[in-house]
Structures are given as C-alpha cells and as structure tokens.
Amino acid sequence: MSAYADLEKRFRRLSGLAGAEGVLHWDWAVMMPPGGAEARGEQLAVLSGIAHELITAPDLGDLLDQANADSDQLDIWQRANLTEMRRRWAHATAIDADLVEALTKASTECEMTWRDAREANDFKMVEPKLTRLLALVRQKADAKSAVLGLSPYDALLDSYDPGTKGARVDQIFDELRQDLPDLLARVLERQAEKPAPQKLVGDITPENQRRLGERLMEVIGFDTNFGRLDVSHHPFTAGVPDDIRITTRYKDGDFVESLMAVSHETGHALYERGLPKDWRGQPVGEAGGMSLHESQSLLMEMQACRSEEFISFIAPLIRDAFSGEGVTWDFENLHRTYRRVEAGLIRVEADEVTYPAHVLMRTDLERAMIAGDLRVADLPGAWADGLKALLGVMVPNDRDGCMQDIHWYGGDFGYFPTYTLGALAAAQLFAAAHASDDSIAAGLGNGNFKPLMAWLATNVHGFGARLGLDDLLTEATGAPLSTAAYKAHIEARYLS
C-alpha cells in the first residue's frame, strides 16, 4: 500500500469516528433524557481520545512526508486531500495529551458554570473558570503558533477556517467598521418613514410551524430520505451528507424565528448534501471551513428566503398554514416583518444590517484576550463599551451582555469572525449567481430552487475543502472576498 493510500484508510476511520460523535452530540441535544449526561460525556471522551490517538500516531508524520515526496503521482484532489490531512495532523500534534485533557475538562466545567451564572445573571460566578480556561486556550494558541508558523490568534482561527488570517479579517472588518454606522443610520431613517410591521395573529401553534417548516425544506430541496427536522434549545445542523439532522425551536404564537431558522439550517444541510460524493469520508470531501458553511446558510436565509420573489411565493403558504386572515397576512406586512432592522442587545436575534457590529465587537474582544491585553475581569465593561460604541445600545446586565453566547465559555475563541465573513460571502455568491442565470430569481418567485441549487452545486458545494474561502470566491465570483456585494445588497434591499 502506498503511503497516500494508507493515509486515506486512516482518515476514513477518523471520519467514521467523527460521524459517530456527531450522532452522539445530536442525540444529546435533541433526544437524551437529562440523566444520561454523565455517561454520554464518557462515551464522547472515549471517542475523542481514540481519534486523538489515531491522528497523532507516531508514524503518521512519516507517512505524510512520504506521500508528499510522491505527490507527483497524485491528482489535484488527492494533493488537496493530503494538504488538509497535514493541516489536521499539525493542529492535533501541536498540543500534548495533557493539555488536550486539561482543555476538555476546563471547557466542560466552565460551560456548566456558565449556564448557572447566566441564569443567575452573575458574571463573578463564572469569572474564575473562564480565567482558567482562557489561560489554557492561550497555551494552546501559543503551542499551535510555534508549530504552524502563525500568530496565536491566527492559529485558533485556522482550526475553524483553514487559511484565513487575522490580517485579512482586519482588512475586511475595518471597511465594515467605517461604513456600517452610516449605512445603519440611513436604513433606520428610511424605515421610520414606513409603517411598522403589525403583529400577526393566527393559529400559530408549534405543530403548524413544524408542518410549514417541513414544507419550506421540501420547497428548498431537502430530501427527507436523507435527513430530518427536530427541536432543540438552539437551532443547529449535524450529521453526515446522507443523514443530515437539522433543528429549530418553536415559540407559541410567533413563527418568524422558527421558520427562518429552518431556512438557515437547510442552507447548511444542502451544502453537506452537495459535497463531492467521490470524496466522502476524506478530509477534502468535507466543507471548506466555517465561513463557507455560514455563507451557505445565510445565502439561503438572508439572500434567497428574504428576497421579494420568495416572500411573494411563500406569503400565501404562511397565511394558510396558520389560518391567517386579513391584511396583516399580506405580502407587504410579511415583508416588513421579515426585514425589520433594529439595533439590539442579542446577536442571535439581530437582523442582517446590525449583525456584523456584534461580530466586530466580539472579534476585537477575543483578540485582546488571546493577546493578553484584556483580562476576564474586565470583560463585562469592555463589552458594554463596545456595544455602546458600535450600535449605541446600553447593556443592562451581563446575562444579555457578555454571557449571552456560549462560545468562549466552551473554549471557542477564533470562531466569531466566520459569521460575518460568511454573511459577506453569501452576498457575493448570491450576486454572482443572479448575474449568471436569470432563471434563479424567477425560480425563487415560483418556489423553484433548482436553478439556484445547480449554480451552488457547481460553484461552491462540489469543491469540498479543495478551495479555501478566498480561492473559492475568486473561482466562483471572479474576485476574492470583499464587502462590496454585502453593501450593495443592503443598499438595494433597504434603501432603493
């Protein structure tokens, strides 16, 4: 067996383990009775421990070198696969088993405490645990930095979004920082000239929302032979390409959030479904990073499903689903409901105009924490200052301030930028798709997503992890990522 073939065999095994972990996590969030948490934690620790042993096996570095030496016998996909294997191996071997274990323990403890602290609105409760966790994350970042030849923050970022650097994020975020306040002010001014959306009253039960959600998935093109929709505390997508699990949550009497979550997660799901079939079970057959993943969910949610064309199509379906009556259920009011812009406290509730401000602030704060320039004790104040500066919003308490997101309390630093990189990529990809095929917009108006999905299959999904964010955008849209399409989209949707 050649070194490369041996590597494929090993990474196929790792993919099986990762798939198993995915089912265990999904089940935890969706099905598991509360008493099962401890045993499930042990099962997951066993699986991740074995996966870590497999990828840090003493001979794996040699195999990578050997395969690299023979890489002239590999095709473009195999070479990209080998590159992605090496990246994963470098991340895994950069930190020793003791640090892995300490990080797992500290994240679990901090996340558990965070739940209580958030509930009690008491940041002091979680401060020591987050301080300890941050120290370990910085250790990890330093260790990876040395091995990967990246700055500590870039080393963290690279594990979520291969190849994306902090300097590139700065370049893009600085533009947003400059342009967003004016854009937001203009949008709000224009919005104030129009009537506010009126509350929708009807038979908006969870069951009716579920049925409409499943109809929406079907319209977009989700085949329930290969996945399912369930309920969880926070919406998410999990699973493998032929078995994709998406979730949403239902508020009795309000369908707006649940339905948009379904469109968002269906975007993630269809990306997974469209990944290259020939490369299933190999690193290059997986998604090309979290920014691209988020671009696919936001393209579906923000670009396609809030387009005028699609809202015209879905408005009568929504009215029927909830036995809605009267003028509030017409296109105009639905349109306003789905496009309300408002500077607020909570990231996950933010609209597409104010959302980037939340991410900019978090990115600043986490970079300062990783650099050692911001202490955990000073986080609540820095958060409040940040939100006031960027959105003019006062933070009334830490529960809705620096304790609102799970990421840092679970040890995830370097993830936040991918949300906004994804939003920008979504706008850029959608614009390119539109420009290349007239039938896409027309299709959305008829509930026919096939033209859009065909474009995405060729230009995004089918690449797997072969191309990173900028390379894929260059290939698909003719230019690397920029803020231009996003700003043009906001102008067109809210100011034209």
Add this chain to the structure above:
Amino acid sequence: MSAYADLEKRFRRLSGLAGAEGVLHWDWAVMMPPGGAEARGEQLAVLSGIAHELITAPDLGDLLDQANADSDQLDIWQRANLTEMRRRWAHATAIDADLVEALTKASTECEMTWRDAREANDFKMVEPKLTRLLALVRQKADAKSAVLGLSPYDALLDSYDPGTKGARVDQIFDELRQDLPDLLARVLERQAEKPAPQKLVGDITPENQRRLGERLMEVIGFDTNFGRLDVSHHPFTAGVPDDIRITTRYKDGDFVESLMAVSHETGHALYERGLPKDWRGQPVGEAGGMSLHESQSLLMEMQACRSEEFISFIAPLIRDAFSGEGVTWDFENLHRTYRRVEAGLIRVEADEVTYPAHVLMRTDLERAMIAGDLRVADLPGAWADGLKALLGVMVPNDRDGCMQDIHWYGGDFGYFPTYTLGALAAAQLFAAAHASDDSIAAGLGNGNFKPLMAWLATNVHGFGARLGLDDLLTEATGAPLSTAAYKAHIEARYLS
C-alpha cells in the same frame, strides 16, 4: 498501576465504545432516515473494529495472567470482574480479524437479502447467503470450541449466556418436551369451556396507546429522567443504566400488543437501572447474560402485569385511556383477552403456554445446523415438520415459517434457548418473591411495584454479572433453574 487496575481502565474504555454503539443502533432503528444506512454501517464497523483491536491487544493476555496471579489481593467483585474480562477476551481472541470481517460482511448481506426474501416469500433467494453465513458461523464455533474447551454449540451459547451449557439446556428442555403437550391440551380444553374474549372497541389511537404506555412505565417505576419510550419496527431495549431507551409499536385499534411490549421492555429497562452502581463501566457491572435479562422482562410482562391483581388495577385505566364503554371493558373480558392461549405460527405473537414449543424447535434446528446434521436447503421442511410435531400447526409458507425470525440471518445461533430459560427463571423468581413477601401481590393490586422491585433489586439486579443463571437462582430461590415453577404457574393461572 497494577495489572488489575490497568485492565479496569481498558474495559472502561470498551464500555464507552459499547455505549456509543448502542446509541448508534438505537438511532438507526428509531430515528435515522433511510438514506443514512450506509454511513451508519461504516461508523459501526469503525467502532466495532476499534473495540476488537482494544480487546485483542497483544499485552492483554499477560495482564490477565498477572492480575490472576495477584488475585488474593482482589475482593469478590474484582475477582468476578476479572473472570468476566477473561471470558470476553477469550471469545474475542479465539477468532482472527479476517474471520471477524468475513462474518460481519456475510451477516449484513444475508440480513439484507432476508428482508427481501421474506417480503417475496422466497426462501431460495436467501438460501445461498445463509449457507455461506452458516459455514462461517460454524468456523467461528469450531475456533471458539478449541480455545474455550466447550463444544462448538456451547461456545456460541456461552457468548449470550455465560456458563450455560447445551447439556443443561437439554435437561430442562427435555422435561418441557415431555410435559408441555399434555399441559397445553388441558389448558385449551378448559379455555373452551369459557366464553371467548370479545373485541374491544374504543378510541384506540396510537397516541392514546402511547399515553397509557407511559403511564404504565411510571406505575412500574421507570423514571423518564433516565430513559424514554419510542416507536420501532420491533420492540427492544437499548442504552446504558442512566439512559435506557425502550420501544414499542402501535396497531391502530388494538392496544394489547403495544401495552404488553411496554411492560416487557420496562422489565429489561429496570434490570439495567438496578445494576450495581459501583461497577458501572466494568464487565461485572453488566447483566448476567441474556437468560437473566429475559427473565426480568418476562417476570414483568407475564408474571406481574398479567396477574389478576394487576389486571384489576389497570382495567379502569385502560378503559379510561380509550374512552371504552360497556361490559367488554370490564376486568373479566380484559383478563380473557390477555390470557388467550392458541397454538400459532409466529413466535413473537405466542402466549406463554405455547411459546416454549417455538423455542424448542428452533433450538433443535440450530444445534443440528451447527453440528452439520441439517443443511440450509432442508431447513424449510424441517421447520414445517417441527411445528407440526410440537404444536400441530401447519406451516403455509416460508415467510411465516423459517423466515419469520431475524436471528440466523443475522448470524445469531445459540440465542434462542435464552428466551425459554428466561421464562422459566421468571416463574421461579416471581414465586420466590411472592413467598418471601406478602406485600408484593397486594402491591400489584394497588399499582405499587415498590415491594416487587425491592426484592428484585436485592436478589437479582444488584448482582450484575457476578452470578450466572443457576448460581443466581440458587442464591435467590434456594434451587437452580427448573421447570417446576413455570408448570405450577401455568397450572395455577389456567387450570385452577
């Protein structure tokens, strides 16, 4: 670290892997969309491959020897744990990796073909696959026989029911073979003197059945903080002690089967819940074999939940659950409905009087197949002859004949005897429980299972795998397994 401590660590890891496999199997049967089968098969193959590597690690035999040499430092539980570790190791190392792989492949293929062949009622379709699979199972039995010092069939039996031998099964089954025909004839004669049960008509929807099933679980003592009830094609119990998943299935308009399946699976579940807490994650902390497991489900289903006392208690709850009206919903008719005896074709639909005949016949056939005395091609005829001889029933087709059960087609030979050993043990344990505590029967009449569960906790559940079938029965009832209590039970329930 001592050799014994090292072994505990390794077997804890194996337990985590087995727990993960359990979730994956449950999800497959209950939640997974059909398209996920191939990926799930790969995930399970990876996990079982890793588990096989861990238990056949080259140094594990030495560790077992070393721990054995130091066994004077171990307490009774640790020694029993060590014995069970060695048994598992011996089973795993007896067959080489190539045979394991060939068996996995051949069972999967045969089982898949069986589904189609059964559907098409065409035994010829599956005959070659079953022939090939049987050859491999015989190879496995021979290999285990050599290592374990057991006959080939006993070596298979031992993997489901540690320590139980074919000669012991013969002894017990020969008694049944002798006594059952007369017992059945007398039961049917007596039954013919009474009115037949009348069909129950009411609002017997799946949803109402589910609600009543959950109520029944609650009455028996199942805490839904530590488990859940779902639907699957065949009822089963899976999971770990703090996260037990049971399933049933609903026939619209007929609750008898679904409700009894719930009581049966709840019996399995409470055995798991009651296993010794101090030994979680270790072999000795698991159940003491499949016969004991079945004794706990049948004790609940056949002994407790079909007792006069309990039917009196549950009759009004059943009537209310289905908005039943009139005399058919009274105790008398329910009682008759739940105790109908009838010689039939299908094992899983059989009553407690005719069930053993199905098992006797299957045990004869599988022993002959393993011994090389019965060819697969001759199975349909042997099946038809067997059922006619034992129950006087004619087999109209192979679908409802030798293709009705999945076991052999999935490679499980040596499992069938445990159903009837379990039924006999259930009767013997229930009689001993009754004799030792008057409040048990009284409790069943009030829907109070606490006295019964307390007796089972002390006398069965708490032993884990420390005692095998006969040793546990001797400890709990004063005598090893016999047919006496079962026959007395049938006499008392159907002939007194």
